[in-house]
Amino acid sequence: MNNPYYADDSHKAIIGLRILSIITTLPVFPAVAWTIPAHAKVVNDGVDWGINPGVLAASAFTFLWTTTVLVLRLALKKPIHPGVYVSFDLLCFLSLAAVSIATAVLIEPFFGTDYTCLRGSECGGFVLAGVEWYAVIMSLICCVTEFILLVWACRATDKYRKSRKHAARKENAVAA
Template sequence: MNNPYYADDCHKAIIGLRILSIITTLPVFPALAWTIPAHAKVMNDGISWGVNPWVLAGGAFTFLWSATVLVLRLAMNKPIHPGVYVGFDLTSFGFLTAVTIVMALFMEPFFGSEYSCLRGRECGGLVLARVEWYAAIMSFICCASQAILFIWACWATDKHRKSKKHAARKEQAIAA
């Protein structure tokens, strides 16, 4: 395949964005895993069992996809078809972005304050709110890297399609 180097999936920027996706999803796991049981001490707001597990699932999918494709790409000598990247990067970006936005919308009233305690005064509502915002920010950074990877995959798929078409025309011209 005669694609330019920057359309190849082994370009340093693409590998770097995959690594960034992996790094930014790693802190989301312990942060959200800690917040789910911590919501038992604060007023029931719908975030703990309603939204946080979905963000955790979106982060897990993104982590698994990025880690798998990074290992496969570095282990194989042949490039992976860019259409595979389009499908999985779109799924990863769309799912993680949607659930992170929903989580941020639910948490928005607690942006500058803390959660109200269910019983007593010491429930760690401020720490809980800050940890959730940290997880949301890390998820949004991962969403940005996934968006860039999705745009690259669309562009690389177009280049791949055009290079195949150009090669077929060249063969027809030589045969004629």
């Protein structure tokens, strides 16, 4: 059976979404890396910097997956099974959604307030809160992008499964 390319993961929209996913994860790395030591200068907020490494890890995983699949897709001329996209895009989406939402809920200074500085130190609590919100917003944008890619992968997997089933029926009808 000729294996047509059902996934069409080289479509401009899919490549564009993968590039957008890479672009939205890149600013998260320096933002979160800056906030981790900056939390040492603020009063213990109950969360400290404990959730920020989760955002960093989820963003790093998403960046690695998206970059790898983009390079493989552009370098190889062979199709990648759409089920691979389903599994990894699902992991990216769920990890980004979980840590981004948890971070947004647990950030102490909600819109317009700042962290309380330790005595005798200038901590830039308002800047710290702003940088954390920036990292969360960029992670959520990437999360939406990964959700769109996940929906596409599920649809491509369904089309691939149905086409193989249809091809098998056709072969059986010809053989009979």
